[in-house]
Amino acid sequence: MKIATAWSTNPNAETAATEAYRMLLDRLQSTPRLMLVHSSCAYDNENLIRQLRSFAPDVPVHGGTSCLGVMTEEGYHTKDGKGLGILGLYDPDGSFGVGISDSDNDAEAAAKSALDQAFAQAARPGEVPNAILVSSYPGPEDLVIRAIEKHVGSDVPIIGGTSADNDMSGQWQQFANDTVSRQAISIAVIFTSGDVSYAFHSGYEPAGFQGRATRAEGRVLYEIDNRPAAQVYNEWTAGLIRGVLPQGGSLVPTAAFSPLGNQVGQISGIPYFRLSYPVEVVENQALELFTEVRQGTEMFLMTGSRDSLVRRAGRVAEAAIGAASFGENEVQGALVLFCAGCMLAIQDRMSEVAANLRSSLGNVPFLNAFTLGEQGCFVGGENRHGNLMIATLVFGPMNVEK
Amino acid sequence: MSTSEELREALLNLEEARKREEHQRQMAEALLAGLHALVLTTDSHELFTKLFDIMRAPLDFEAAFVLLQGENGILAPVASSDPLFTDTVWKPHTMFSRVIAGKPAAIFDTWLVDEWRLQPAAIQAAARSALHFAIHTKEQKAMFVCIHPERAHFTKDHINLARRFSVLATQALQKLESEAKIANLKERLEIEAEIAALNKKLADSEKKLARSRRMEAIGLLAGGVAHDLNNILSGIVSYPELLLMQDDLSYENRSAIQTIQDAGLRAAAILDDLLTMTRGVATVREPVNLNEIVREFLLSPEYQELTRTGTALSVTTNLDPELINIKVSVIHIKKVLMNLISNAVDAVRQKPNGLITISTENRYIDRPLKSYEDIRVGEYATIHVSDNGEGISSQDLERIFEPFYSRKMLGRSGTGLGLTIVWNTVQDHHGYIDVTTSEHGSTFSLFFPISRDPLIEKQQYIPIEGYRGSGQKVLVIDDQEDQRQITCAMLNRLGYTADAVSSGEDAVAYVKTNAVDILVLDMIMEPGISGRETYEKILGICPDQKAIIASGYSLTDDVKATQKLGAGQYIKKPFTMIKLAMALKYELARSK
Numbered sequence: 001m002k003i004a005t006a007w008s009t010n011p012n013a014e015t016a017a018t019e020a021y022r023m024l025l026d027r028l029q030s031t032p033r034l035m036l037v038h039s040s041c042a043y044d045n046e047n048l049i050r051q052l053r054s055f056a057p058d059v060p061v062h063g064g065t066s067c068l069g070v071m072t073e074e075g076y077h078t079k080d081g082k083g084l085g086i087l088g089l090y091d092p093d094g095s096f097g098v099g100i101s102d103s104d105n106d107a108e109a110a111a112k113s114a115l116d117q118a119f120a121q122a123a124r125p126g127e128v129p130n131a132i133l134v135s136s137y138p139g140p141e142d143l144v145i146r147a148i149e150k151h152v153g154s155d156v157p158i159i160g161g162t163s164a165d166n167d168m169s170g171q172w173q174q175f176a177n178d179t180v181s182r183q184a185i186s187i188a189v190i191f192t193s194g195d196v197s198y199a200f201h202s203g204y205e206p207a208g209f210q211g212r213a214t215r216a217e218g219r220v221l222y223e224i225d226n227r228p229a230a231q232v233y234n235e236w237t238a239g240l241i242r243g244v245l246p247q248g249g250s251l252v253p254t255a256a257f258s259p260l261g262n263q264v265g266q267i268s269g270i271p272y273f274r275l276s277y278p279v280e281v282v283e284n285q286a287l288e289l290f291t292e293v294r295q296g297t298e299m300f301l302m303t304g305s306r307d308s309l310v311r312r313a314g315r316v317a318e319a320a321i322g323a324a325s326f327g328e329n330e331v332q333g334a335l336v337l338f339c340a341g342c343m344l345a346i347q348d349r350m351s352e353v354a355a356n357l358r359s360s361l362g363n364v365p366f367l368n369a370f371t372l373g374e375q376g377c378f379v380g381g382e383n384r385h386g387n388l389m390i391a392t393l394v395f396g397p398m399n400v401e402k
Numbered sequence: 403m404s405t406s407e408e409l410r411e412a413l414l415n416l417e418e419a420r421k422r423e424e425h426q427r428q429m430a431e432a433l434l435a436g437l438h439a440l441v442l443t444t445d446s447h448e449l450f451t452k453l454f455d456i457m458r459a460p461l462d463f464e465a466a467f468v469l470l471q472g473e474n475g476i477l478a479p480v481a482s483s484d485p486l487f488t489d490t491v492w493k494p495h496t497m498f499s500r501v502i503a504g505k506p507a508a509i510f511d512t513w514l515v516d517e518w519r520l521q522p523a524a525i526q527a528a529a530r531s532a533l534h535f536a537i538h539t540k541e542q543k544a545m546f547v548c549i550h551p552e553r554a555h556f557t558k559d560h561i562n563l564a565r566r567f568s569v570l571a572t573q574a575l576q577k578l579e580s581e582a583k584i585a586n587l588k589e590r591l592e593i594e595a596e597i598a599a600l601n602k603k604l605a606d607s608e609k610k611l612a613r614s615r616r617m618e619a620i621g622l623l624a625g626g627v628a629h630d631l632n633n634i635l636s637g638i639v640s641y642p643e644l645l646l647m648q649d650d651l652s653y654e655n656r657s658a659i660q661t662i663q664d665a666g667l668r669a670a671a672i673l674d675d676l677l678t679m680t681r682g683v684a685t686v687r688e689p690v691n692l693n694e695i696v697r698e699f700l701l702s703p704e705y706q707e708l709t710r711t712g713t714a715l716s717v718t719t720n721l722d723p724e725l726i727n728i729k730v731s732v733i734h735i736k737k738v739l740m741n742l743i744s745n746a747v748d749a750v751r752q753k754p755n756g757l758i759t760i761s762t763e764n765r766y767i768d769r770p771l772k773s774y775e776d777i778r779v780g781e782y783a784t785i786h787v788s789d790n791g792e793g794i795s796s797q798d799l800e801r802i803f804e805p806f807y808s809r810k811m812l813g814r815s816g817t818g819l820g821l822t823i824v825w826n827t828v829q830d831h832h833g834y835i836d837v838t839t840s841e842h843g844s845t846f847s848l849f850f851p852i853s854r855d856p857l858i859e860k861q862q863y864i865p866i867e868g869y870r871g872s873g874q875k876v877l878v879i880d881d882q883e884d885q886r887q888i889t890c891a892m893l894n895r896l897g898y899t900a901d902a903v904s905s906g907e908d909a910v911a912y913v914k915t916n917a918v919d920i921l922v923l924d925m926i927m928e929p930g931i932s933g934r935e936t937y938e939k940i941l942g943i944c945p946d947q948k949a950i951i952a953s954g955y956s957l958t959d960d961v962k963a964t965q966k967l968g969a970g971q972y973i974k975k976p977f978t979m980i981k982l983a984m985a986l987k988y989e990l991a992r993s994k
Contacts, residue, residue: 093505102959119514123496126514127507128556152510153554183966193505195558205410270413308408315408319415323422325562379418399565 003333032088064135064163067340097122100176107140134160161371197324200376314356638666749791906936
């Protein structure tokens with residue numbers, strides 16, 4: 001197995017695709033068996049993907065748009081809001097398949113359809129894959145995870161990123177083979193010849209305030225402890241959103257270091273949390289979050305800092321390696337999904353983030369996309385969708401069968 | 403210096419590492435116990451039994467067996483923890499080949515895997531999940547198989563443990579080999595005799611699988627042809643309709659044109675059937691009750707026409723009032739019902755007292771049911787169409803669902819695709835077909851998985867009266883010259899003011915300088931931009947622009963995407979004037 005990454009910030013989509021693919025071939029020295037592709041929405045991605053597929057028409061392509069650009073082991077790649085990154089995987093003993101389906105108001109059916117296509121392309125129907133990768137538009141991520149688990153069980157790690165645009169105006173796109181869509185579920189099933197490992201961390205910690213979601217529907221949290229959610233949030237954060245509270249409005253990036261969280265599980269009494277980014281104060285002083293919230297859930301105010309955020313990606317990579325069945329010197333490469341909201345809050349320090357990841361991963365190739373929601377597998381084995389999270393998938397060496 | 407946030411993470415990681423260590427310890431203990439049994443067991447027959455017992459907890463299987471590969475490539479069990487698997491025989495496909503080559507595999511759904519699909523229904527029902535790994539010896543290729551009755555039971559952890567356990571199992575097999583137990587000639591002969599008997603079972607299963615695949619391939623091929631022909635047929639169906647509106651036609655010419663139109667409509671009906679049976683068309687599914695479909699059909703003109711046989715024919719129903727809903731494409735199920743009844747009518751046409759019975763009932767299949775198809779465990783709503791005809795011969799029965807395989811008299815039947823549509827539709831809905839037949843008649847039974855979703859209220863349609871336009875401006879966008887001419891002629895007849903352009907690019911230029919009330923939009927206009935792209939660009943100029951879609955293709959993702967942008971109804975070419983009129987009227991009245 002061999003992994004390489006490539007990138008380009010050329011403003012023309014076709015040229016960027018050509019530059020990046022040539023770079024990938026130089027580094028991989030073989031036609032890849034799978035390409036994970038992330039690029040910013042400022043590109044004409046239909047042309048970009050068409051160009052990539054013209055070079056490697058039989059290679060499964062999976063991915064989606066990434067906020068402003070991408071990051072690889074060589075640094076943060078963005079220029080005038082454009083950046084393209086490819087992770088190419090050459091694994092002749094592995095099998096890979098990709099599928100995509102437009103949601104059409106039934107994300108569960110779309111996920112199932114995409115999953116079936118992916119298994120068919122991998123020619124491994126019915127077999128448990130090493131991992132499942134997801135690229136979705138914002139909204140149905142929880143449903144998609146449930147749909148996948150319903151089909152393959154809950155023990156297959158699901159790693160993904162909600163495709164992002166540059167300004168939250170809805171320009172996000174999902175990629176799968178020849179298809180580029182705005183409202184689709186793209187799924188890849190990966191059967192690598194070696195093991196994979198993964199980690200999914202929020203990094204944030206409870207700030208000491210908590211209350212029950214007494215009224216909630218979908219992604220809107222109306223009330224905490226029977227009071228308007230935004231009012232309660234403002235009190236908990238000592239007036240962080242007082243300027244927005246009366247008339248409503250966006251909380252991005254104001255709330256990036258003070259998200260809400262709900263406990264997903266605990267290990268030996270230490271709880272771990274899924275984060276929900278409050279993105280807007282809406283009517284009746286309710287909070288719109290970027291994840292679903294269920295009525296009755298205990299919500300915690302979480303807190304984080306810039307310094308900790310800069311170090312976090314490296315720490316999550318270390319956690320993934322620590323959980324692996326292979327040694328730290330055997331890591332072949334990694335895929336990282338990093339919250340776009342977090343990236344925007346520390347954009348001036350992305351070179352430090354890249355350096356930390358390089359160091360943690362042992363200077364192997366990695367591709368990092370910036371997403372509007374992350375899907376990953378917690379330490380306790382739960383697949384979840386969350387905000388302000390980092391999901392990392394680490395590829396190990398080929399298993400030597402006895 | 404570490405923050406409290408980092409310390410929390412470190413603690414979680416530490417706990418996770420402890421969990422992993424505990425898991426590794428349990429695995430090591432299990433393997434040690436296996437090794438212990440290996441060393442201490444002298445009776446080789448007991449050896450696998452002990453290993454099954456020892457590994458049952460860590461590998462968490464319900465049953466396990468070991469398959470040996472013979473010289474012909476077929477595998478048969480040499481040891482099994484459950485007698486159910488003792489008589490099985492396995493033909494390797496891609497999954498087994500990979501496992502035998504040394505790649506363990508966990509199966510989350512055995513029903514999706516070729517090797518398992520060839521097994522008898524009882525075996526499939528007992529083993530919804532499986533774990534396979536190879537056992538290597540010098541002389542034998544073998545495979546260890548663990549099974550569990552629940553789907554998605556085995557995980558990556560099980561694969562990792564299995565990989566290690568394979569070393570133990572290999573040693574066990576070598577021990578058996580060295581004691582010459584399985585090399586015993588008598589045993590070999592017995593095994594080979596069993597294999598020969600079981601090979602017949604395998605051949606039967608393969609036959610069913612091959613039939614299923616043949617039908618699938620034919621369906622795909624037919625669908626592809628139908629797409630292309632639909633556009634060509636437009637002229638044959640639509641021009642006669644316009645010509646027949648002329649008052650001064652002579653009787654001879656009117657009769658000739660009528661004949662052309664009838665032929666076109668018959669061809670269109672065949673194509674419609676072809677499209678219906680194309681896999682994947684049935685995408686719009688809604689909760690319905692089969693009883694309602696039956697009742698509606700019995701009131702339809704199609705049914706009246708169908709049962710006008712000139713002989714005494716009785717149709718009775720026995721509909722279960724408690725019948726549970728199913729989630730299906732209604733248009734396809736209606737066609738299925740029509741075809742089954744048509745088939746039944748033909749079966750009794752020559753009988754003086756023909757009797758057709760339509761019945762429905764809920765069925766719970768608690769163990770796999772052997773029938774025309776093997777029906778899996780589950781809850782089903784079923785419909786049965788019976789006749790008291792002369793039955794179907796076994797030769798016909800084998801091929802009755804194939805396209806154009808008709809027992810009916812030449813020239814009398816429909817398109818020749820009726821039962822093919824039944825087959826494909828049922829398959830598309832994950833249902834099953836059973837056919838029972840004797841000299842006293844035949845019964846076609848369809849099994850559809852039930853749905854607990856509530857019924858959707860019926861859509862309101864505008865009345866057909868008053869569908870004429872009142873001078874509204876309509877722009878026809880179509881790359882086919884004849885299509886533009888036909889559609890414009892129809893529109894002018896309907897009282898609209900029609901204009902036409904031959905590409906999406908021209909349409910965009912047109913609306914920049916001309917106000918249009920509604921567009922009639924083709925979807926594929928190569929080499930230019932598509933209908934969806936055209937509509938997207940026009941919306942940039944006229945955000946409220948109304949449109950309907952006219953395409954020779956079935957309801958594609960592109961059509962849906964265009965409708966999502968705001969376009970209205972989709973009408974399939976070739977369309978009649980009434981269809982066009984109603985779509986326009988509906989869309990013009992609809993507020994955007």
